[in-house]
Amino acid sequence: MADFTSSLYNMRLMDDLACKDTFVHKLHPLIKILTTIAYLFVVVSYDRHEIIGLLPMVFYPVVVFFLAELPVKQVLARLLLIEPFIIAIGILNPFFDSQVITVGGLALSRGWITFASILLKSLFTITAALILICTTGMDKLAAGLRMLKVPRLFVLQLLLTYRYISVLIEEVSRSIRAYKLRAPQQKGIHPGVWGTLVGQLLLRTIDRAERVYQAMSVRGFTGEYYTGADTRITIRDGAYFGGWLLFFILARMVNIPLMIGLLISGVIS
Amino acid sequence: MHMADALISPVIGGTMWVATAGVAAYSIKKIQDDMEEKKVPLMGVMGAFVFAAQMINFSIPGTGSSGHLGGGLILAAMLGPYAGFLAMASILLIQALFFGDGGLLAYGCNVFNLGFYTCFITYPLIFKWFIKKGISAKRMMAGSMIAAVVGLQLGAFSVVLETVFSGKTELPFSTFVLMMQPIHLAIGIVEGLVTAAVLTFVWKARPELIEKPVSGKISGNTSIKRIIYGLAIAAVVIGGGLSWFASSNPDGLEWSMEKTAGTTELAESGGIYGILADIQSKTAFLPDYSFKNDGSVSEQVSETSAEVAWPSVNAGTTVSGLVGGAMTLVLAAMIGFFIRSVKRRKKKVTA
Numbered sequence: 001m002a003d004f005t006s007s008l009y010n011m012r013l014m015d016d017l018a019c020k021d022t023f024v025h026k027l028h029p030l031i032k033i034l035t036t037i038a039y040l041f042v043v044v045s046y047d048r049h050e051i052i053g054l055l056p057m058v059f060y061p062v063v064v065f066f067l068a069e070l071p072v073k074q075v076l077a078r079l080l081l082i083e084p085f086i087i088a089i090g091i092l093n094p095f096f097d098s099q100v101i102t103v104g105g106l107a108l109s110r111g112w113i114t115f116a117s118i119l120l121k122s123l124f125t126i127t128a129a130l131i132l133i134c135t136t137g138m139d140k141l142a143a144g145l146r147m148l149k150v151p152r153l154f155v156l157q158l159l160l161t162y163r164y165i166s167v168l169i170e171e172v173s174r175s176i177r178a179y180k181l182r183a184p185q186q187k188g189i190h191p192g193v194w195g196t197l198v199g200q201l202l203l204r205t206i207d208r209a210e211r212v213y214q215a216m217s218v219r220g221f222t223g224e225y226y227t228g229a230d231t232r233i234t235i236r237d238g239a240y241f242g243g244w245l246l247f248f249i250l251a252r253m254v255n256i257p258l259m260i261g262l263l264i265s266g267v268i269s
Numbered sequence: 270m271h272m273a274d275a276l277i278s279p280v281i282g283g284t285m286w287v288a289t290a291g292v293a294a295y296s297i298k299k300i301q302d303d304m305e306e307k308k309v310p311l312m313g314v315m316g317a318f319v320f321a322a323q324m325i326n327f328s329i330p331g332t333g334s335s336g337h338l339g340g341g342l343i344l345a346a347m348l349g350p351y352a353g354f355l356a357m358a359s360i361l362l363i364q365a366l367f368f369g370d371g372g373l374l375a376y377g378c379n380v381f382n383l384g385f386y387t388c389f390i391t392y393p394l395i396f397k398w399f400i401k402k403g404i405s406a407k408r409m410m411a412g413s414m415i416a417a418v419v420g421l422q423l424g425a426f427s428v429v430l431e432t433v434f435s436g437k438t439e440l441p442f443s444t445f446v447l448m449m450q451p452i453h454l455a456i457g458i459v460e461g462l463v464t465a466a467v468l469t470f471v472w473k474a475r476p477e478l479i480e481k482p483v484s485g486k487i488s489g490n491t492s493i494k495r496i497i498y499g500l501a502i503a504a505v506v507i508g509g510g511l512s513w514f515a516s517s518n519p520d521g522l523e524w525s526m527e528k529t530a531g532t533t534e535l536a537e538s539g540g541i542y543g544i545l546a547d548i549q550s551k552t553a554f555l556p557d558y559s560f561k562n563d564g565s566v567s568e569q570v571s572e573t574s575a576e577v578a579w580p581s582v583n584a585g586t587t588v589s590g591l592v593g594g595a596m597t598l599v600l601a602a603m604i605g606f607f608i609r610s611v612k613r614r615k616k617k618v619t620a
Contacts, residue, residue, distance in 0.1 A: 004324055011367055040374045045279050048437050052590040055597045062601045066608035082369040086273055096439035111439055118437060122275035126369040133366040141366075151297045153309065154355055160313020161359040165320050172321040188326030188335035194463050198322060198338075199470030202347075206478065209314035213307055223309070261593025 018137030029144030274372025286377030336459035341387035414461035
């Protein structure tokens with residue numbers, strides 16, 4: 001897990017991005033959730049040694065990225081932070097499947113091919129999740145989840161957790177900074193104060209929850225969360241979802257790059 | 270321990286989603302039945318607290334390294350199993366969305382691995398058992414320690430099962446187990462120590478916070494039995510249904526289910542293959558051709574089915590594939606730049 005400042009920065013960046021006003025941002029949240037799920041399913045359903053056939057899947061993140069005017073550099077930087085974990089597991093593939101095949105005169109072990117396939121898939125799936133949150137935002141996403149019949153209690157709880165993460169990260173980081181200033185040159189929190197330090201924070205958290213509940217009750221909280229979002233699904237939303245779905249299915253059934261390649265090499269020879 | 274989408278198959282992801290949704294629905298019903306709406310803000314704020322507390326470095330004495338808190342057991346102890354499970358699910362969803370930490374398809378797996386075992390197995394059966402006869406610092410320590418270690422071992426083991434059944438990596442079952450379990454033993458010990466320290470402090474300062482959920486109405490056993498039976502039935506129905514569906518579907522799904530069948534056999538016949546697996550585990554790190562034949566059923570299955578599944582590698586199609594792949598990427602980049610330039614022009618016009 002990243003440190004306090006970078007996590008806070010990251011969450012605020014995504015909040016900011018979600019406030020933009022582009023074609024993709026204006027789409028219905030439910031549509032964006034469904035498109036993301038369809039995309040993830042299709043990407044993950046590819047065989048483990050598929051690389052070329054997987055490539056058309058790059059169209060979805062590229063098109064949405066530019067339509068939604070997301071900053072490529074900043075979001076890709078997030079990806080680079082996550083990739084090492086995937087690499088750690090995938091890098092063993094070449095060792096376990098070292099049967100050699102030749103690709104265009106180049107001898108490769110099959111493990112490298114499955115490894116590359118895993119890398120591509122992780123790149124696509126993580127980008128898809130980031131795109132969803134960067135173009136939708138937590139409130140609208142929650143409204144979308146409610147429309148998917150996710151229980152009210154869970155959605156409400158999710159929103160509260162999200163709302164208080166930034167508050168508590170600040171609170172926890174203040175305590176840790178205070179500790180560090182008084183105990184320099186330590187790698188972490190000394191075992192002697194594990195209980196008191198985290199325990200104090202926990203007690204303060206519980207008191208805060210009490211105050212939050214009282215404040216909510218005073219303002220007429222009855223257990224429902226109102227977003228004020230427009231809940232109608234327009235033809236434009238339907239076309240967006242239908243278009244992508246059609247493309248995903250087509251790309252899954254037909255190896256598009258291979259067909260383009262055959263066409264080109266056929267023309268040349 | 271967060272699983273990524275790239276390493277799971279749709280069948281495994283979908284099955285675990287259904288299992289997790291089932292447990293979550295049951296938990297929500299339980300909380301609503303108890304009419305503890307006051308708990309909702311507490312759940313939210315506690316979830317946020319655990320999220321923040323996961324970033325604290327705890328120095329581990331004598332090793333020079335530091336560890337982190339997972340927080341599943343603290344959530345269960347402070348909120349009870351049902352609310353604790355839901356709070357964990359929220360944390361994991363936010364991590365998946367904002368940090369790419371764990372995939373969305375793998376979300377079901379992750380909630381199950383990190384939430385279910387601590388909240389519904391080790392908290393009620395181990396932690397509560399230790400402090401049933403009265404709370405003391407020692408009992409709290411023993412309970413937290415064993416509950417955390419067992420919970421993480423179960424979670425790590427199901428990560429292995431889910432990954433191997435998904436069949437996206439080449440890691441043999443035994444090697445993966447030998448990698449995961451010891452690492453998570455160490456993580457579990459740190460988790461247990463921190464949890465015990467925190468809970469003991471809270472208990473001394475505000476005893477009612479610990480004693481209430483432990484002795485409270487949530488009389489674990491019967492309902493937890495029901496959950497486990499329910500899950501077992503659901504797993505059989507879903508697994509059976511999906512595998513029937515998958516085998517009529519001649520693509521990657523079929524292949525991964527074949528592999529699933531193969532590895533289940535391996536897991537069950539541990540006694541017979543025990544010695545062989547042991548030998549294999551020692552040799553498995555060597556990239557040798559022969560080790561695949563000495564006992565790992567899953568490897569054999571994957572070998573043979575991979576043989577069938579591999580496309581015929583002839584030079585012509587390979588070149589076409591490479592050329593076409595390159596063209597696809599170029600096309601995607603061009604579309605991207607086209608959209609951007611159109612957008613920029615529009616902005617200039619409006620500005």
